[in-house]
Amino acid sequence: MAPDRTKFLRDEVKKLVEARILREVKYQTWVANPVMVRKPDNSWRMCVDFTDINKACSKVNYPLPEIDWKVESINGYQFKSFLDASKGYHQIPMAMRDQDKTAFHTPDGIFCYIMMPFGLKNAGATYQRLIDKTFKDQIGRNVEAYVDDIVIKSHTEDSMLRDTLETFESLRKVNMKLNPKKCTFGVEEGKFLGYVVTKRGIKANPKKIQAIEDMVSPKTKKEVQSLNGSLAALTRFLSRAADRSLPFMKVLKSCLNKRDFKWTKEAENAFQNIKQLLKELPTLTAPIAGENIKKFVWNDIVCRYGLPNEIVSDNGKQFADNHFRSWCEELNIKQTFNSVAHPQANGQAEVTNKEIVAGIKARLGLSQTKWVDEVPYVLWAHRTTPKRSTGETPFSLMYGTEAVIPAEIRVPTERILAFDIENNSSILRENLNLLEERRIMAAIRQADAKQKMAKYYNKRVRYVQFKEGDLVLRDNEASRQEKQGKLGPRWEGPYKITKMSQYSVSSLPTKEKFFPRWQKFNHKQKIEMAVDKRRNPLNIQTIECIYDRHDVKIIQIVYD
Numbered sequence: 001m002a003p004d005r006t007k008f009l010r011d012e013v014k015k016l017v018e019a020r021i022l023r024e025v026k027y028q029t030w031v032a033n034p035v036m037v038r039k040p041d042n043s044w045r046m047c048v049d050f051t052d053i054n055k056a057c058s059k060v061n062y063p064l065p066e067i068d069w070k071v072e073s074i075n076g077y078q079f080k081s082f083l084d085a086s087k088g089y090h091q092i093p094m095a096m097r098d099q100d101k102t103a104f105h106t107p108d109g110i111f112c113y114i115m116m117p118f119g120l121k122n123a124g125a126t127y128q129r130l131i132d133k134t135f136k137d138q139i140g141r142n143v144e145a146y147v148d149d150i151v152i153k154s155h156t157e158d159s160m161l162r163d164t165l166e167t168f169e170s171l172r173k174v175n176m177k178l179n180p181k182k183c184t185f186g187v188e189e190g191k192f193l194g195y196v197v198t199k200r201g202i203k204a205n206p207k208k209i210q211a212i213e214d215m216v217s218p219k220t221k222k223e224v225q226s227l228n229g230s231l232a233a234l235t236r237f238l239s240r241a242a243d244r245s246l247p248f249m250k251v252l253k254s255c256l257n258k259r260d261f262k263w264t265k266e267a268e269n270a271f272q273n274i275k276q277l278l279k280e281l282p283t284l285t286a287p288i289a290g291e292n293i294k295k296f297v298w299n300d301i302v303c304r305y306g307l308p309n310e311i312v313s314d315n316g317k318q319f320a321d322n323h324f325r326s327w328c329e330e331l332n333i334k335q336t337f338n339s340v341a342h343p344q345a346n347g348q349a350e351v352t353n354k355e356i357v358a359g360i361k362a363r364l365g366l367s368q369t370k371w372v373d374e375v376p377y378v379l380w381a382h383r384t385t386p387k388r389s390t391g392e393t394p395f396s397l398m399y400g401t402e403a404v405i406p407a408e409i410r411v412p413t414e415r416i417l418a419f420d421i422e423n424n425s426s427i428l429r430e431n432l433n434l435l436e437e438r439r440i441m442a443a444i445r446q447a448d449a450k451q452k453m454a455k456y457y458n459k460r461v462r463y464v465q466f467k468e469g470d471l472v473l474r475d476n477e478a479s480r481q482e483k484q485g486k487l488g489p490r491w492e493g494p495y496k497i498t499k500m501s502q503y504s505v506s507s508l509p510t511k512e513k514f515f516p517r518w519q520k521f522n523h524k525q526k527i528e529m530a531v532d533k534r535r536n537p538l539n540i541q542t543i544e545c546i547y548d549r550h551d552v553k554i555i556q557i558v559y560d
Contacts, residue, residue, distance in 0.1 A: 005036040028103035054121040062125035077153035084182035088148040092116040310334040389449040390442040400431035
C-alpha cells in the first residue's frame with residue numbers, strides 16, 4: 001500500500017479504536033483486506049473488503065422502502081428538517097461472538113469491529129429495521145426515513161417544533177446520535193435521496209445534470225457505460241428516456257471487444273439532444289396523496305350523495321395511505337381493494353380507461369403534449385354516449401335524465417323546443433323517482449349482452465378429448481414452477497398422461513419436446529399428478545387440481 005494510504009489507514013484505525021468502534025484481536029476466524037477509496041474531495045475513505053464473509057452469510061430478506069415513494073411523500077410540505085445519523089451503521093453493536101469475523105489486517109496489527117461496519121451483507125437491512133422500529137409511530141405522518149437519511153416534514157412552524165421534539169425523543173430511546181454538520185432544520189428546499197425536494201415539487205440534482213453537461217463525447221466502452229449510469233438518475237425527468245438512450249445501447253451491443261468501439265453519428269446526435277433537454281428539465285409534482293383523496297371523497301361524494309357504505313379502489317398508495325384508511329374507519333366506510341391477480345375485478349375500469357385513451361388520441365392527432373386539456377371533453381363524450389350493452393348513457397344512469405349536449409343548442413331538438421322552466425324541477429324529480437327502475441332495466445340488458453357474448457365465444461371453443469400418451473401443459477400462475485412476472489412463461493411442462501380414468505388422470509413430467517400451445521379440456525376434471533423428485537424439494541407426493549377450459553387452480557397439496 002502506498003505511503004499516503006498507509007498513513008491514513010493508521011490514523012483512521014486509531015480514531016475508531018478511541019471511539020470504541022474497533023478493537024485489536026489476536027485469535028480471529030476470518031481476515032479481510034482494507035481498501036482505500038478516494039472521495040470526491042480527493043481525501044481517502046477506509047473500506048474493508050468483506051467479500052468472503054458475505055458469501056458465507058445468508059441474506060436477510062428485510063425490504064427497503066421505495067425511494068420514489070419516500071421522495072414523493074415529503075413533497076408539498078412547507079418545512080423540512082434533514083437529519084443525518086452520526087457514523088451511521090457504527091451505532092449498532094455487534095454480537096460478541098461475531099466481532100472477530102469482521103477482522104482485517106493493518107500495519108499495526110489485526111483489528112475487528114465492535115460496532116456494525118459498512119460493507120456487510122445484511123448491514124443495510126439491519127439498519128433499516130432499526131429505523132422502522134424507532135419511528136414506527138411517525139413514518140408517513142411527520143417523518144420519512146431511508147436507512148440513515150431522515151426527514152421531518154411539517155406544514156407550519158408550530159407543528160415543525162412539535163414534530164422535531166417528538167423525533168428527538170424517539171432518537172433518545174435508542175440512543176441514536178446525529179451529525180450536526182449535516183443536519184438542517186426548517187428549510188423549504190433540500191436534497192433527499194439524490195433529488196432536490198421543494199414545496200412545489202421535485203427537481204433533479206443540479207450536480208448530476210452538470211456532470212452530464214460537462215461530459216465530452218465518449219471514446220471508450222467504459223465512458224458509454226458511465227454515461228448510461230449518469231442518465232439513470234434523471235430518467236424520471238426525461239420524457240421517452242429509454243428511446244433517447246437507445247443509440248447508446250446499440251453502441252454497447254456492437255462493441256464486443258474494446259477495439260470494436262465505434263461512436264456513431266446517431267449516438268452523437270442523441271447525446272447532444274439529451275444535453276439540450278437537460279437545460280430545461282421540469283419540476284415534478286407528487287401523485288395524489290391521501291389528504292387530497294380525503295378532500296375529493298368529502299367534497300365530490302359525501303357532500304353530494306351522502307356517506308357511502310363502501311369504497312372500491314385499486315391498490316394505489318394514495319388509497320392505502322394510513323391517514324385515508326383511518327379517516328374511512330372513523331366514518332364507518334368500508335375499504336375494498338381490487339385484487340391485482342384477478343383481472344375480472346378490474347375489467348370494467350380497464351375498458352373505460354381504454355375508451356378514454358382512444359378518445360384522447362383521436363383529438364390530439366400528431367400532437368401529444370396537451371393531452372390534459374382534452375380530458376374534460378373526452379370524459380363528457382364518454383358520459384353522454386349510449387353504451388351498446390346497457391342502451392343508456394352513464395350520465396342518464398347517474399342523474400335520471402339525458403344531458404343537454406351543445407349540438408342541441410345550435411339545432412334545437414324536441415325537448416329543447418318544449419322546455420318548460422316552471423315545471424322543469426318537478427319533471428327532474430319524477431325522473432329521479434324512476435331512476436332505480438331505469439338502472440334495473442339497464443342491468444337486464446347488460447346481462448343479456450353478456451350471455452350473447454358468452455354464447456358467441458363458446459361456439460368457437462375447440463373441445464379436445466385426452467388420452468394416454470398425450471402431452472399437456474399446466475398454467476404457471478397456478479403451479480408456480482417457473483419464474484413469475486410479465487416476462488415469465490404462461491404455461492409450464494410438458495406433462496405426459498400415463499393413466500386416465502373417467503374421473504382422474506395421472507401424469508408424469510417428461511423431457512419431450514416443448515409444445516407452446518395448450519390443449520384445452522372439454523369439461524372439468526380432477527387430475528392427480530405425481531411430481532418428479534428432482535423438482536420436488538418438499539417431497540410432495542400428489543397435487544390435486546381442478547382443470548377447466550382455461551387454466552388450472554391448485555386446490556390441495558398432499559405431503560408425504
